[in-house]
Amino acid sequence: MGILSGNPQEEPLHYGEVFSLWEFVMVCNKTIVDHQMLLNHVGDGDLKKLLKEAIEQAQQEVKQVSEVLKHNGVGLPPAAPEPPRVELDDIPVGARFQDADVAAAASAKVAAGLIACSQIMGMSIREDIPMMFGQFHMNKATLAGKFLKLTKEKGWLVPPPLHHSSKED
Template sequence: MGILSGNPQEEPMHYGEVFSAWEYLMVANKAIADHQMLMNHVGDGDLKKLLKDAVEQAQQEAKQVSEVLTQNGVGLPPAAPEPPSVDLEDIPVGARFQDPDVAAAASAKVAAGLVACSQIMGTSIREDIVMMFGQFHMNKAALGGKFLKLTKEKGWLVPPPLHHASKSD
């Protein structure tokens, strides 16, 4: 048997897996703080709940990736401190992010996370890492669908130019 056969958790991570997981954790930590800060700016209850879901999902992912890195003797990146909660009315109108902008920014982070998960899955050789990021990918796809539905329902979606097929008789 070779070094890469048997229990995946007992196999060493390759340098790409280490860096990708470490970088993913660093970005997840930043996303947690960013979403928590954006919740201060949100007036829409549905958007606030979806942001809370995004924070909880990112926290769970960060915990899982931290465990894998720690088990493999890799130091963890620093986590951003949790921002303080403030009342929406305490943020001056000119300094406040608007709900449609918050939804768009959160959706963009989800989309970037999908790409990152796909890249990590494609370059990993440990099955447990591929499966973990595959699960993250599915969770992000579901979350992205919720953001899309919300932005459509609220009238916040700014679509690209729409193509209408010409009808020829």
């Protein structure tokens, strides 16, 4: 039996885990506020629904990770207040984000979250941490798929140059 072979929740976090979890909560808090602000700009009902799903998912992740940090005596990062809600028509046309841009920004945040989850899973030594972030990773991958499908259906996807191989007969 090694030093870290008991109940994972009772094992100490190493400094990398502490920082990564703390940073994850900080970034999720910012993502939540960003998505809430972007909701003000969205006219498409399907995109609004997907953004709300992304917000709820991030809030749940913040709650779970915050519990681990608190249990280990780590203070939580500050969270920005929820932005005010405004009607889409109250935002001047030149200051309004377009739905395609909102979808692209939200998709980029999900992609960054996938990378963060993978990094935390790879550097953790407590079994419960990679298990938790593995679940987050699966949830984010599912959400990324929904954003991809939506952007394709709405004609918002801007693909990179596509490679068409030339086949000789």
